[in-house]
Amino acid sequence: MHLELLTIGDELLLGFTVDTNGAWLARELAAHGIMVTRRTSVSDDAAEIAAAVEAALARTGAVITTGGLGPTSDDLTKPAIAKLFGRAMHEDARVVESLHQRWTSLGRRGEIPRSNLQQALIPDGAEILANGHGTAPGIWLEDDRGRWAAMLPGVPREMRGMFADALLPRILRHVTNTQTVVRSHTVRTTGIAESALSDRIRALPAFDLEGLSLAYLPGWEGVDLRLTARRLDAAEADARLARVAASLRAAAGKHVYGEGSEDLAGAVLADLRTAGKRIAVAESCTGGLLGARLTAIPGASDVMLGGIIAYHNDVKQHALGVRAETLQAHGAVSEEAAREMAAGVRRALGAEVGVAITGIAGPDGGTPEKPVGTVCIAADDAGIVESFRAIMIGDRQEIRQRSAQSALSLVRRLLRREA
Amino acid sequence: MHLELLTIGDELLLGFTVDTNGAWLARELAAHGIMVTRRTSVSDDAAEIAAAVEAALARTGAVITTGGLGPTSDDLTKPAIAKLFGRAMHEDARVVESLHQRWTSLGRRGEIPRSNLQQALIPDGAEILANGHGTAPGIWLEDDRGRWAAMLPGVPREMRGMFADALLPRILRHVTNTQTVVRSHTVRTTGIAESALSDRIRALPAFDLEGLSLAYLPGWEGVDLRLTARRLDAAEADARLARVAASLRAAAGKHVYGEGSEDLAGAVLADLRTAGKRIAVAESCTGGLLGARLTAIPGASDVMLGGIIAYHNDVKQHALGVRAETLQAHGAVSEEAAREMAAGVRRALGAEVGVAITGIAGPDGGTPEKPVGTVCIAADDAGIVESFRAIMIGDRQEIRQRSAQSALSLVRRLLRREA
Known part of the structure; x- marks a missing residue:
């Protein structure tokens, strides 16, 4: 399963914002066997958005967008993509209701501003992706050939919640061939140079990467050893990662202090307690x-x-x-x-x-x-x-x-x- | 002047790396009046690279790439783009010489590995962009219609140095219409809420943004007030930014602690010295x-x-x-x-x-x-x-x-x- 990511916002093209949404989505998707083949960023411009979505659909048939959905944005994403799919917009009663509930629960009085209600405009035939962390609903739009565009908000907290709660399950229902995944595992070392680590690993008797890739990632914390499994089913990937990580730990010995994103300070506190x-x-x-x-x-x-x-x-x-x-x-x-x-x-x-x-x-x-x-x-x-x-x-x-x-x-x- | 950015690397599409190069380049270019209209990331794949560069050249006639130039990378960028421009590759004697010098100055002995010498392969008719912080030279390739592609390394330190030392001057020579720029100025405040700041600014007598945009950027350090000038010549942009920033400082009063990226700790040390x-x-x-x-x-x-x-x-x-x-x-x-x-x-x-x-x-x-x-x-x-x-x-x-x-x-x- 392949798809493309489109992140939308003038801020991205002026360099005021670093695109962390794209990296986060790419990592989450890869871990579920869905490969991102291209990432694109365009400005808040309806023609640019439509052209980028159209090209992405032609290449892969699937695109996720972030940005341009909120009440303060120019809210260009929905109408631009609706037009591309040949759909009109209608006000969705359930979204209006949830906007009213949120307005009241925040202790606000009077009428909801028009700009807020704009969020309830939904393309005909769209599915709504619930937003548990904000007001702007996400949108899933699919054509009769099975090509789809999913629109997420740009605020990272809202985007991440909506992806996990609503979009990822929707994608996994949509596709069937997610048997193979990309998974990684990191062994963290400190106090030993990259070259010395490499020598030790090569000196292991009968060391076998089992088809995994190994990256040396040096930084001020030390050298992280990142193993990546690709094109394997989840169980096989996890088994190989566990076996090869054990070999790496044996090679690095006392210089290993943790796995994944574990912090050395936490390891020291644990040793003190012991x-x-x-x-x-x-x-x-x-x-x-x-x-x-x-x-x-x-x-x-x-x-x-x-x-x-x-x-x-x-x-x-x-x-x-x-x-x-x-x-x-x-x-x-x-x-x-x-x-x-x-x-x-x-x-x-x-x-x-x-x-x-x-x-x-x-x-x-x-x-x-x-x-x-x-x-x-x-x-x-x-x-x-x-x-x-x-x-x-x-x-x-x-x-x-x-x-x-x-x-x-x-x-x-x-x-x-x-x- | 418009151009597009293309960042190249499997890491970007797997989400292991956040694309800070793209944001940095976009900001630097905007400050010199050059607008980035699209950013794209593709994998280390010659066909993908060529297709993305071709599409970017069709849209804007100018593209900057980062990544895929180093000795350890697959080094796909140069041949892929050379082929697109219809150019063969040759070994450049000056680059070979500088690789030898660097090899010797690092105290290495014997022959330079073949993978290092690969960096000396340059498309026919290309200009070399000097790398003051590493070995991989950058490339400027231009066709007879004045369309160009500039290739920078992916390592941020090397990329930034090469951009400032070699590429930016080259671009500014190439274009003539860089009269209008995008510039920004930030006034940093702490200890006052976004809404209170907004009230104070609106209460200023005869406050005029002079066509600049004002963004409120709240974070743990406080609220930054970022002014942005667009479509102005540099002198006019700077004059308006200075005048409006003075008004913002007057409104925020004692809550202002610095400008740009200044740190409150530095301001406190300066006050202590005084x-x-x-x-x-x-x-x-x-x-x-x-x-x-x-x-x-x-x-x-x-x-x-x-x-x-x-x-x-x-x-x-x-x-x-x-x-x-x-x-x-x-x-x-x-x-x-x-x-x-x-x-x-x-x-x-x-x-x-x-x-x-x-x-x-x-x-x-x-x-x-x-x-x-x-x-x-x-x-x-x-x-x-x-x-x-x-x-x-x-x-x-x-x-x-x-x-x-x-x-x-x-x-x-x-x-x-x-x-």
């Missing part, structure tokens, strides 16, 4: 980013006590107890300072585990011995201390993000005694 | 996010001392000196606790200004009196204290972001004595 330990953070160049990562996870409060942001050296000395001699002999960006910071925050907050980051995030402040990106990280688990010094690549924000991620990784390895 | 004061943060539910915001700005260290992340109540008492009676009588999420936290962190770190956030970010922990989203914020400038309690909307992450933004806004107003 160990019955609480953590405190000491941050210089990251300035709170590591604390923010840990506390972004709901329920962090049982094992995350808090921390000290020691941006200025005075704070490192007075609040964390870093010794003046350490700062003088090794500098604030040194493994020695990081180790004293980790011990200091553990003591100051009464935590079992302390973790510290000190570094030069740039763009200024680098020296020949300690260039921008130099970061020292230490973790202290009840007096067992591990630390390292590294040079993080990227701009200021990326250096800070990589530093926080590396600190989380060090804590995880220390807790597991894999450091 | 006042000759240093700041320290005390964070509970935001867990470091406020510190991370302030330290994300390069050069923050002269006025940002650091802070205390007091996620657990013990830390609030022991590190910040919040009194047990305060916690007992009012709870940890109270203006009273926030005021003691702000005073406490100021004292603990020796700062002139302290700011504190305590709240319930959810999804759990809400009560009828203090539902999820309840946040108390206080700022203390050498003993002059302002505080408030509010209910932030959104999910956990949005509640935390809104809280940090509101805290920055409170500090700014307190420093300016506008609180």
Whole structure:
């Protein structure tokens, strides 16, 4: 089953809006065996919309549009496509009724504005796709040759809800050959380079991708390994993904921290709970980013006590107890300072585990011995201390993000005694 | 001047990649008076690429493609478009030379892999667009009727550099009618609702949009007011944008914190420098996010001392000196606790200004009196204290972001004595 996507809006052609709707729809459709063969964006212009839909129907016989349905938009999509299908428009009594209900439930009084009622105009012979998150109904329009256009709103929350609740079931009823799907599975690693990962995977005895494709996706969080299964039925795809993912996990070993979109901070919190330990953070160049990562996870409060942001050296000395001699002999960006910071925050907050980051995030402040990106990280688990010094690549924000991620990784390895 | 964009890649049609290249190019082109009339994405398929380019040339006579040029890609774009233009390919000696130079400068030895040298294959009669950030050269191909296709790489950093350095100047040489442009200007506000802003703007005496369009863009940072000028020459557009923006600033008053993409954290640091004061943060539910915001700005260290992340109540008492009676009588999420936290962190770190956030970010922990989203914020400038309690909307992450933004806004107003 093939179809095309058409996203509608001047904002897309002026570049004010990034088209996240198209990517989301493409991913959801692929996961159900429906391949998007082309994506097009046009402006809020009836002739452009009609021409793009007509061409898409000629190529694939099926098109999903987003945008141009709401009360504040120019609402061009419905009449343009209705005309293309040779249909007149009528006011739908059920839609009028639901608009009235929503108007009242929001505590509004008086008449519904004319612009709102325009949403009740529906092409003759159309099916309505219910909108559980807004007022504009979606439309399914089909001709006598079985070619169809589905119109969704442009607001992502409304679009996603309507797709899942109404459009996807409608499409799956319409087609029969969705036996083969595109599914993917991601194994997340950190603290190991793409090339080293690749060497390890190639060195696996009898490694077989079983026809899946493998993509290496490096970023500040680490390297994600994404497996994709295509042209398989769902059960076979899932079985192969599970088997090959297990091989990848074996190859990457201690560098694996999660699957799919799992976050390393969540994995660290889980390890702390398992160990019955609480953590405190000491941050210089990251300035709170590591604390923010840990506390972004709901329920962090049982094992995350808090921390000290020691941006200025005075704070490192007075609040964390870093010794003046350490700062003088090794500098604030040194493994020695990081180790004293980790011990200091553990003591100051009464935590079992302390973790510290000190570094030069740039763009200024680098020296020949300690260039921008130099970061020292230490973790202290009840007096067992591990630390390292590294040079993080990227701009200021990326250096800070990589530093926080590396600190989380060090804590995880220390807790597991894999450091 | 009109043109179309074609972004190429299976990843776009599977939804694994969001097309940020298309949005970026559209915005840059519009700012120079060149309108994108359609955007299309197709897969890595020579026939699809050729069909899409042919249709775009028929409509507008000009198309920019991104993707399918790199050494690891299937490199389908160049041959597909060369064939469409009726051109053969040849190996370009200058590109081979620059590939060798880059190979050597990266410290690599031996022969360049064949896949790399493939990048030196250039359609006959093409102009090369230099790549300052990678190896794949861009291509400008033009037929005898003046219709052209420009091919850029898909890697955003390379694409952006090549567009600015080589393609945009080439396009501006090619066309003459770029007198009218699309320009926009954004005035950033926080701490005031969209509807209140709209009322204030409408209440301005003799307010005139001068033909510009005005969009209200609400988000967790506040409400951005974006003005857009279309179909004007550059000088007239800039003059009108400046005049109308001044009116918007007058209407929004103290709620304005910046222009364009300026960050409120940067504005607060500038105010602190002006006042000759240093700041320290005390964070509970935001867990470091406020510190991370302030330290994300390069050069923050002269006025940002650091802070205390007091996620657990013990830390609030022991590190910040919040009194047990305060916690007992009012709870940890109270203006009273926030005021003691702000005073406490100021004292603990020796700062002139302290700011504190305590709240319930959810999804759990809400009560009828203090539902999820309840946040108390206080700022203390050498003993002059302002505080408030509010209910932030959104999910956990949005509640935390809104809280940090509101805290920055409170500090700014307190420093300016506008609180």
